[in-house]
Amino acid sequence: MPARDGGLCRVKLPGGRLTAGQARAIAAASERWANGVLELTNRANLQLRGIRPDGAVALVAELQGAGLGPADPAADDVRNLLLSPAAGRDPQQLCDVRPLAAELLALLEGDRRLHGLSPKFALQLDGGEALARLDHPHDVWLSARAEGYVLGLAGTPQDVPVALIPEGREVATVARLLHRFLDLASPEQGRMRQLLAQHPAEGLLAGLDLLPVPASPRAPAEIALRLGSHPQRQAGFHWVGAQPALGRLPAASLAAVADLAERLGKDELHLTPWQGLLLPDVPADKALELLTALANLALTTDPAAPLARLVACTGSAGCAKGQADTKGDALRLAERLPADVEVHLSGCPRSCALAGQAPHTLLAVAPGRYDLFVRDATLPGPGRRRATQLSLDEAAAWLARSPSDA
Ligand code: SF4
Structure with missing residues (x-):
C-alpha cells in the first residue's frame, strides 16, 4: 500500500x-x-x-x-491471531497453545466467508503464560483456565470472559461465533466493540452451547x-x-x-x-x-532502559497523517526520560503503535508540539488530557515533575 x-x-x-x-x-x-x-x-x-x-x-x-x-x-488480511512469544516454553503456562493456534489459523485461511472480516479484526489465544500482552482485549479471545478455555469478546463490560468453551469445541465455537458476527454486523461494524454497542452479547452467543465462566482467575502477566x-x-x-x-x-x-x-x-x-x-x-x-x-x-x-519504555508510531516522516516526527522526537526524549516513566508518542489519534493506553501519551498536534495524556481506564482514547501544546522540553519537564501522576 x-x-x-x-x-x-x-x-x-x-x-x-x-x-x-x-x-x-x-x-x-x-x-x-x-x-x-x-x-x-x-x-x-x-x-x-x-x-x-x-x-x-x-x-x-x-x-x-x-x-x-x-x-x-x-x-492474508484475516490472519490475525496473537500468541505469547513464549507459548510452549513459558513455565507458568497452563497449556501449550500452539496446536490450537495452528487450527485457528487454518480456519481463518480456509473458510472463505471469514475473509470478509475486517483486516483489523483480531483473535488472541492465551495459554496463561507469564509473558503475555493482556492490556488490549482482542475482538475474540480465548484464555486457558484449569477448567478449559474461557471465551472473551472486546466490548463486553470490563472485558471479562463471557463463557467457558466445552473441551474440544474451541475451533467449532470460534467458527460459529465468527459466522454469527458476520451475519449480524453491518458494513460499519467491522469490530466486535462496534457490534456489541448495538447488539447484546447474549444474542451473539445464543445457541453456541457454552458453559458458565469458572471462578478461577488468570495468573498475572509480567x-x-x-x-x-x-x-x-x-x-x-x-x-x-x-x-x-x-x-x-x-x-x-x-x-x-x-x-x-x-x-x-x-x-x-x-x-x-x-x-x-x-x-x-x-x-x-x-x-x-x-x-x-x-x-x-x-x-x-x-x-529499565529508556528506549524500552518508549513507543512511537511512524509519524510524519513516513505517514501523511502524522502531525510530528514522533520517532525522532522519541529518540530525543529518551535522553531525558525519568526513571520508570513509560511514554507513547503518537502522530495522530489513530494510535497505530499501541492498541491500549500507555501510562503517558504524547499526542502530536503540530511539529514538535504535543498534548499530554495520563492513563485513565474510564475514558476512551489515550486517557485524561493534562497539558496541551507542549514542546519536547516542556513534556520532559512535566514528566520529571509528575512521574507518578499516572
Ligand atoms: S498513529 Fe497516525 S501518524 Fe502515527 S502512523 Fe498511525 S496514522 Fe500515522
Missing part, C-alpha cells in the same frame, strides 16, 4: 514466528527493494517501508518464495520478561528477548540476529507485541554470549 515514504508491505507472521532463513530473505528483500529498515509491529508482524515503485511485484514474489504469505492471497534472558519450562534452556530502538531494525541487523538464532538458539525468531523479538531454546550457558551479541547490534535487552 502507498505511504508518504514509498510503498509499505506488511508481512503477517503466523503466531509471530519466522525461521532464520525467512528473516534473511526479508532482510535481503528490504535492502534490494525498500529502505533497508524493518519495522516490528505491536501485532508481532513485520513491515517493509520505502518500497520502490518498480520493486513491489518482485518483493512480494521474493517473500512468497521464502514461504511467507498465505496459500490463498485473499486470506511483561518485563519480554527482554533479557529467562529460563524456559524446558530445563537447561532460556529465551532471550530484545528490542530495537522504537521498533526499527536495520536489515543487516535482522540478518545478523537470524545468524545468532541459528548459532546459539533454534532456527526460529519470535516477534513480540512490544515491537521486539525473542530467540527461544538458547542453552543456559550460551545466554550471556547472546545478550552481548544483541547489545552489540544496538538492541535493548534491559526493561
Whole structure:
C-alpha cells in the first residue's frame, strides 16, 4: 500500500514466528527493494517501508518464495491471531497453545466467508503464560483456565470472559461465533466493540452451547520478561528477548540476529507485541554470549532502559497523517526520560503503535508540539488530557515533575 515514504508491505507472521532463513530473505528483500529498515509491529508482524515503485511485484514474489504469505492471497488480511512469544516454553503456562493456534489459523485461511472480516479484526489465544500482552482485549479471545478455555469478546463490560468453551469445541465455537458476527454486523461494524454497542452479547452467543465462566482467575502477566534472558519450562534452556530502538531494525541487523538464532538458539525468531523479538531454546550457558551479541547490534535487552519504555508510531516522516516526527522526537526524549516513566508518542489519534493506553501519551498536534495524556481506564482514547501544546522540553519537564501522576 502507498505511504508518504514509498510503498509499505506488511508481512503477517503466523503466531509471530519466522525461521532464520525467512528473516534473511526479508532482510535481503528490504535492502534490494525498500529502505533497508524493518519495522516490528505491536501485532508481532513485520513491515517493509520505502518500497520502490518498480520493486513491489518482485518483493512480494521474493517473500512468497521464502514461504511467507498465505496459500490463498485473499486470506492474508484475516490472519490475525496473537500468541505469547513464549507459548510452549513459558513455565507458568497452563497449556501449550500452539496446536490450537495452528487450527485457528487454518480456519481463518480456509473458510472463505471469514475473509470478509475486517483486516483489523483480531483473535488472541492465551495459554496463561507469564509473558503475555493482556492490556488490549482482542475482538475474540480465548484464555486457558484449569477448567478449559474461557471465551472473551472486546466490548463486553470490563472485558471479562463471557463463557467457558466445552473441551474440544474451541475451533467449532470460534467458527460459529465468527459466522454469527458476520451475519449480524453491518458494513460499519467491522469490530466486535462496534457490534456489541448495538447488539447484546447474549444474542451473539445464543445457541453456541457454552458453559458458565469458572471462578478461577488468570495468573498475572509480567511483561518485563519480554527482554533479557529467562529460563524456559524446558530445563537447561532460556529465551532471550530484545528490542530495537522504537521498533526499527536495520536489515543487516535482522540478518545478523537470524545468524545468532541459528548459532546459539533454534532456527526460529519470535516477534513480540512490544515491537521486539525473542530467540527461544538458547542453552543456559550460551545466554550471556547472546545478550552481548544483541547489545552489540544496538538492541535493548534491559526493561529499565529508556528506549524500552518508549513507543512511537511512524509519524510524519513516513505517514501523511502524522502531525510530528514522533520517532525522532522519541529518540530525543529518551535522553531525558525519568526513571520508570513509560511514554507513547503518537502522530495522530489513530494510535497505530499501541492498541491500549500507555501510562503517558504524547499526542502530536503540530511539529514538535504535543498534548499530554495520563492513563485513565474510564475514558476512551489515550486517557485524561493534562497539558496541551507542549514542546519536547516542556513534556520532559512535566514528566520529571509528575512521574507518578499516572
Ligand atoms: S498513529 Fe497516525 S501518524 Fe502515527 S502512523 Fe498511525 S496514522 Fe500515522
